[in-house]
Amino acid sequence: MQTLVAYVENKPGVLNRVASLARRLAINIDSLTVGPTENEEIARMTIVAHTDEKGAHRLEASLEKLVDVLLAENISERSLLERDLALIKVSADQQSRPHLMELIKVFRARVIDVAPESLILEVSGTVDKIDGLLEVLRPFGVLEMARTGRIAMTRGSDLLRPPGAPPNGAETEPAVKAS
Amino acid sequence: MKLTGAEILCESLTKLGVRHIFGYPGGAILPVYDALGKSKLHHILVRHEQGATHMADGYARASGGVGVAMATSGPGATNMVTGIATAMLDSSPVVCITGQVSSKLLGSDAFQEIDITGITMPITKHNVVVSRAEDIARTVREAFVIANSGRPGPVLVDITKDAQQASCDFNWEASAPKLPPKRQRINYEPADFERAVELLNNAKRPLILAGHGIMVSGAMRVFDQFVHAGNLPVAMTLLGIGCFPASDPLNLGMMGMHGEAWVNHAIQEADLLIAVGMRFDDRVTGDLRTYAKEARKIHIEIDRSEINKNVKVDAALIGDAREVLEQLLPRLEHRERGDWLGHIRELKGDSAVRDIQGLPDNGHLYAAHVINDLWKETRGEAIVVTDVGQHQMWEAQYYHHNQPRTLVTSGGLGTMGFALPAAIGAKFAKPESDVWVVVGDGGFQMTMCELATIVQEKIKINIAIINNGFLGMVRQWQEFFYDKRYVATPLVAPDFAALANAFGIRGERITSRADVTPTIRSARESAESVLIDFRVEQEDSVYPMVPAGGALHEMIRRPDSPLVETATEP
Numbered sequence: 001m002q003t004l005v006a007y008v009e010n011k012p013g014v015l016n017r018v019a020s021l022a023r024r025l026a027i028n029i030d031s032l033t034v035g036p037t038e039n040e041e042i043a044r045m046t047i048v049a050h051t052d053e054k055g056a057h058r059l060e061a062s063l064e065k066l067v068d069v070l071l072a073e074n075i076s077e078r079s080l081l082e083r084d085l086a087l088i089k090v091s092a093d094q095q096s097r098p099h100l101m102e103l104i105k106v107f108r109a110r111v112i113d114v115a116p117e118s119l120i121l122e123v124s125g126t127v128d129k130i131d132g133l134l135e136v137l138r139p140f141g142v143l144e145m146a147r148t149g150r151i152a153m154t155r156g157s158d159l160l161r162p163p164g165a166p167p168n169g170a171e172t173e174p175a176v177k178a179s
Numbered sequence: 180m181k182l183t184g185a186e187i188l189c190e191s192l193t194k195l196g197v198r199h200i201f202g203y204p205g206g207a208i209l210p211v212y213d214a215l216g217k218s219k220l221h222h223i224l225v226r227h228e229q230g231a232t233h234m235a236d237g238y239a240r241a242s243g244g245v246g247v248a249m250a251t252s253g254p255g256a257t258n259m260v261t262g263i264a265t266a267m268l269d270s271s272p273v274v275c276i277t278g279q280v281s282s283k284l285l286g287s288d289a290f291q292e293i294d295i296t297g298i299t300m301p302i303t304k305h306n307v308v309v310s311r312a313e314d315i316a317r318t319v320r321e322a323f324v325i326a327n328s329g330r331p332g333p334v335l336v337d338i339t340k341d342a343q344q345a346s347c348d349f350n351w352e353a354s355a356p357k358l359p360p361k362r363q364r365i366n367y368e369p370a371d372f373e374r375a376v377e378l379l380n381n382a383k384r385p386l387i388l389a390g391h392g393i394m395v396s397g398a399m400r401v402f403d404q405f406v407h408a409g410n411l412p413v414a415m416t417l418l419g420i421g422c423f424p425a426s427d428p429l430n431l432g433m434m435g436m437h438g439e440a441w442v443n444h445a446i447q448e449a450d451l452l453i454a455v456g457m458r459f460d461d462r463v464t465g466d467l468r469t470y471a472k473e474a475r476k477i478h479i480e481i482d483r484s485e486i487n488k489n490v491k492v493d494a495a496l497i498g499d500a501r502e503v504l505e506q507l508l509p510r511l512e513h514r515e516r517g518d519w520l521g522h523i524r525e526l527k528g529d530s531a532v533r534d535i536q537g538l539p540d541n542g543h544l545y546a547a548h549v550i551n552d553l554w555k556e557t558r559g560e561a562i563v564v565t566d567v568g569q570h571q572m573w574e575a576q577y578y579h580h581n582q583p584r585t586l587v588t589s590g591g592l593g594t595m596g597f598a599l600p601a602a603i604g605a606k607f608a609k610p611e612s613d614v615w616v617v618v619g620d621g622g623f624q625m626t627m628c629e630l631a632t633i634v635q636e637k638i639k640i641n642i643a644i645i646n647n648g649f650l651g652m653v654r655q656w657q658e659f660f661y662d663k664r665y666v667a668t669p670l671v672a673p674d675f676a677a678l679a680n681a682f683g684i685r686g687e688r689i690t691s692r693a694d695v696t697p698t699i700r701s702a703r704e705s706a707e708s709v710l711i712d713f714r715v716e717q718e719d720s721v722y723p724m725v726p727a728g729g730a731l732h733e734m735i736r737r738p739d740s741p742l743v744e745t746a747t748e749p
């Protein structure tokens with residue numbers, strides 16, 4: 001599994017280009033997340049792909065050939081943090097609730113909705129952690145789940161900023177616009 | 180100044196230096212055609228939109244500039260797909276402009292609406308829909324920059340009809356290209372460069388693999404200097420042909436599936452390969468597990484995604500071929516290489532005796548003879564545009580090109596039907612040149628409708644049909660690998676000379692060797708286009724041949740006499 005980060009133009013069709021490229025290279029994408037950055041014209045993608053280092057290089061270099069991709073970088077070998085967020089609707093009756101609450105505590109999940117027959121949990125963390133929680137919830141009955149897929153960031157001074165952005169993060173414009 | 184989107188398009192193309200547009204009209208592009216009529220742009224009416232893209236491609240390849248093709252929405256646009264893919268795989272700078280239904284109809288399955296940007300996403304370098312007149316000038320300028328920079332490729336601009344019709348201010352200065360700010364990568368570390376220098380100067384059996392990239396970057400001069408400075412033998416890819424003179428003793432000829440035997444052996448025996456602007460395509464490497472086992476590899480290539488894709492290299496110098504060679508040149512040391520060059524000469528000597536050119540006239544007409552005679556008669560100075568198949572390989576083997584951009588051929592996609600339209604494009608790019616189409620009887624029938632374009636445009640092109648009555652290259656595979664079961668390869672064709680006449684073009688039919696040269700000569704002397712139907716040996720094969728996926732040094736060689744039933748030697 002390889003993790004890539006890409007900065008792309010925040011406009012329609014770009015996601016399609018990225019996905020189409022991976023398909024063309026016969027690289028299976030495990031998860032792909034997109035979100036805005038501090039610059040509204042640029043979006044950041046985290047791509048987790050089922051491929052080896054060679055495939056990741058191919059994907060990275062081919063992504064950068066797309067006009068709308070400003071930067072693509074394979075960060076798999078770097079020291080990085082990855083996070084996934086899940087909402088899990090699990091059946092919970094009077095009997096199972098106390099046991100469930102214990103597990104929720106252990107996994108540092110949060111209950112964000114309570115219904116007579118079910119709970120919605122919110123949990124974030126590494127993929128392994130969420131998979132672990134799911135494993136223990138399964139016997140209770142997982143009714144529905146939504147996961148964001150991974151986002152990733154390299155640690156410390158290892159910065160990956162979009163081209164053209166000031167390197168130290170100092171904004172040229174005030175962070176909070178006076179209205 | 181207020182102009183319509185259509186006028187802005189024509190104005191922008193003119194300002195970008197465009198003089199010719201190859202296209203076909205239809206409803207969704209009609210406003211542009213109306214504006215074209217009032218402009219100084221020369222529109223060439225094609226007979227099929229595939230032809231328009233191949234013409235633009237041929238124009239680009241012969242000139243080094245951008246070729247422009249135009250079509251209407253829906254079927255006009257989809258007919259361009261093959262031509263766009265052809266340009267993509269051979270990194271040819273083509274800009275395609277398509278009409279699109281009005282923006283308010285987008286997504287409604289309106290008449291002749293098709294998502295052409297969706298369809299062409301994987302076969303264009305970039306594509307874009309324009310739905311506002313204000314965006315036309317900038318987008319077209321960007322398309323030209325993208326198409327012809329870095330590793331070139333086709334760009335499609337899909338313009339909605341309402342954008343063509345709307346009026347807005349036209350301000351050229353204010354519509355400068357605004358491409359996204361890209362990260363600038365360091366192409367290679369000094370250590371890579373030093374490593375390459377060391378490999379170059381220490382190699383005992385070096386060999387350059389010269390590709391299309393040399394032509395694209397305009398590196399011919401420095402490449403020539405580089406080759407002679409290091410006394411380095413050169414093998415050519417199909418698309419590299421012309422970037423280094425065939426007459427140079429260091430030019431060994433073409434490599435790969437139908438490359439010269441001595442070239443393939445030299446690759447397998449080399450201790451250093453210097454790949455310049457080529458991509459180790461499977462047609463040149465054969466089986467990767469046995470490819471150039473003895474050799475270290477230096478890869479000079481502008482496209483980072485090509486590095487270590489097929490062949491793992493020891494030093495990658497990413498960048499424009501000309502710039503990289505200019506930097507390497509002062510560090511390159513001259514070596515005599517008597518043993519290595521002598522050895523290659525020996526390999527060549529063995530092959531030359533098997534060559535068909537040495538055989539006496541036995542009453543049969545061989546395609547190789549026709550092409551060799553064409554080379555001699557045109558003194559190697561023609562622009563030859565080939566189609567795909569056996570004749571294409573014979574052209575590469577027997578027409579010796581000394582000038583860049585004089586062989587125009589579809590390499591990566593291998594598109595039958597390319598030759599005739601691409602030659603029309605090449606002729607518009609180089610009106611003073613002697614342009615020859617070399618095409619099989621199969622491929623010619625795919626796009627022969629463009630004969631009418633030649634007539635309508637009153638241009639002079641010579642067409643040599645290498646007519647063997649078969650889809651020759653496929654027949655050859657059936658002969659070698661399917662026990663001569665000729666399924667769907669025997670081919671009925673019209674009387675091509677009579678067909679030419681029907682279009683208003685002079686047609687000739689040649690069946691004997693003695694008539695080849697005089698007919699070529701008279702075609703050259705004629706002010707009008709001439710089509711010559713060469714009735715060649717039907718079951719001749721291209722040698723040598725590396726079977727697909729086979730080891731490069733294990734070639735099927737021409738049996739001693741071409742009259743002997745073809746035998747498959749190891």
Ligand SMILES: Cc1ncc(C[n+]2csc(CCOP(=O)(O)OP(=O)(O)O)c2C)c(N)n1
Pocket residue numbers: 566567568569570571593594595596618619620621622623645647649650651652653
């Ligand atoms: C559009 C297209 N369809 C099919 C092929 C497969 N193909 C490659 S060579 C060939 C035969 C070409 O026959 P012809 O044009 O007569 O030329 P020859 O090989 O006889 O010189 C075919 C069918 C192709 N390259 N392109």
